Amino acid sequence: MDNGSEKQIAVLYPVGGVGHIGPMTQLAKVFLRHGYDVTMVLIEPPIKSTDSGAGFIERVAASNPSITFHVLPPIPPPDLASSTKHPFLLILELMRRYNEELESFLRSIPGSACTPSSSTCSAPTPSTWQRRQTGLKELGDTPLEFLGVPSMPASHLVTSLLESPEDELCRTMMQILERHADTHGVLVNTFESLESRALQALRDPLCVPGQVLPPVYSVGPLVGTGLTMDKQEGARAQRGVPLLGSKGALPKEQLKEIAVGLERCGQRFLWVVRTPAGSDGPRRYWEQRAEADLDALLPEGILERTKGRGLVVTSWAPQVDVLNHPATGVFVTHCGWNSTLEAIAAGVPMLCWPLAGAEQRMNKVFVTEDMGVGVEMEGYMAGFIKAEEIAGKVRLALDAEEGTRLRKRAVQLNKETQEALEDGGSSQAAFLRFLSDVASL
Structure with missing residues (x-):
């Protein structure tokens, strides 16, 4: 921030791969609307893309000319290929190596830069982890109780x-x-009404006894915009196209099972297929994979048999645009927070297929139990979901009474999303409160 004589600057520094760049770009747009100049600082991906088209970062930069994108000078990355460390640790090691370059860049900017942090709600209290002496793996699916969130199995943390x-x-x-x-x-x-209990828990003095936590500003959802619900509701009541897609990639055997399930369900569908997962470690955080070979991955003849009601695309699709299309009736998702918010903002119910590792299983609990806008796909804990489960849950979401309940809840959350983001809404008010607090530092 400057002292008033020059235009104020916000510097955003997303880390952890392309999944953080999307919401950070939306946050940049909020700063722009409040009169700030915005610079997004990026690092060179340590693994080059094998995607035949433009990479995600290039697409974002090209479509947001009002944001200045600055790529730090490349430095030698850690040995990603041979390291036995967890990918998250390797990413942090890489970011630490860039500290000197980042500091040099920040010093070159007039005034002092504000670098806000964007994160999902981490409701399980830090004090819980401070007190424990052993790991929690041995608890398996034992339900755990945390302040502000529904009970969840220990295995979902x-x-x-x-x-x-x-x-x-x-x-x-x-x-x-x-x-x-x-x-x-x-x-x-x-936004406040979406996770009111969890946000209140983070503001509660009992969250970390003996310590006053910093203020929490709920400024989301930071997602792309699309059609509003009043334009979609009638179309969705009559037709539905399940959208299946994820940044994560699935094994070949699971892809075949999905194909069979989609053929059996009898519904129209759009399916984003990526190159099958392998033992690629941290590559999944950075790499835009090559397009999948559908003939090699899917059951023989299935594309022809589903022609006219099914569309399979490889590598990438404009997820926000598709979710906001009137024909999209349900979203089969791996429950990443970005995708979850995109579905909520678009008013689309979810079939939850969480992956292990990050917070996706926790998000599944929030979506199905707290928010009431999704149902789980049975089998995700075992790492394999059968064709009959896929077909049955798609039909349930689009045709059954449970699907009607999910759609009504999705309409309500879509309305709450718009209210939070409009002038005077909770997210707008939270951002103005953040700017005021920063100015008083």
Whole structure:
């Protein structure tokens, strides 16, 4: 921030791969609307894209000319190919190597830059992890109770929090949580009515006894815009196209099972297929994969048999645009927070297929139990979902009474989203409060 004589500048520094760049770009647009200049600082991906088209970062930069994108000078990355460390630890190591370059860039900008943080709501309290002496893996699916969130199985927590407190991954995550507690404030990609209990828990003095946590500003959802619900509701009541897609990639055997399930369900569908997952470690955080070979991956003849009601695309699709299309009736999602918010903002119910590792299983609990806008796909804990489950849940979401309930709830959340983002709404008010608090520092 400057002292008033020059235009104010916000510097955003997304980390952790392309999944953070999307919401950070939406946050940049909020700063722009309030009269700020915005610079997005990026690092060179340590793994080059094999995608035949433009990479995600290039697409974002080209479509947002009002934002200045600055790529830090490349430095040698850690040995991603041979390292046995968890990908998250390798990413943090890479970001630490860029600290000197980042500091040099920040010093070159007039005035002092504001670098806000964007994160999802981490409702399980830090004090829980501070007190424990052992790992939590042995608890399996034992339900755990946390302040502000529904009961959830221990196995659904973020992997790093299940490890022993002496494990490097767990220690690193605890250090990050402790640093968050020492900041002047945290911007959260959510809105008040969506996660009111969790947000209240983070503001509760009991969250970390003996410590005053920084203010939490719920300024989301930070997602792309699309059609409003009053334009969609009538079309969705008559036709539905399940959209299946994820940044994550699935094994070949699971792709074939999905294909059979979609053929059996009898519904129209759009399916985004990516190159099958392998033992690629941190590559999934950075790489835009090559287009999938559908003939090699899918059952013989299935594309011809579903022609006219099914569309399979490879590598990438404009997810926000598709979710906001009137024909999209349900979203089969792996429950990443970005995708979850995009579906909520578009008014689309979800079939939840969470993956392990990050917070996706926790998000599944929030979506199905707290928000009431999704149902789970049975089999995700075993790592394989059968064709009959896929076909049955798609039909349930589009045709059954349960689907009607989900759609009504999706309409309500879409309305609440718009109210939060409009002038005078809770997210707008939270951002103005954040700017006022920053100016008073």
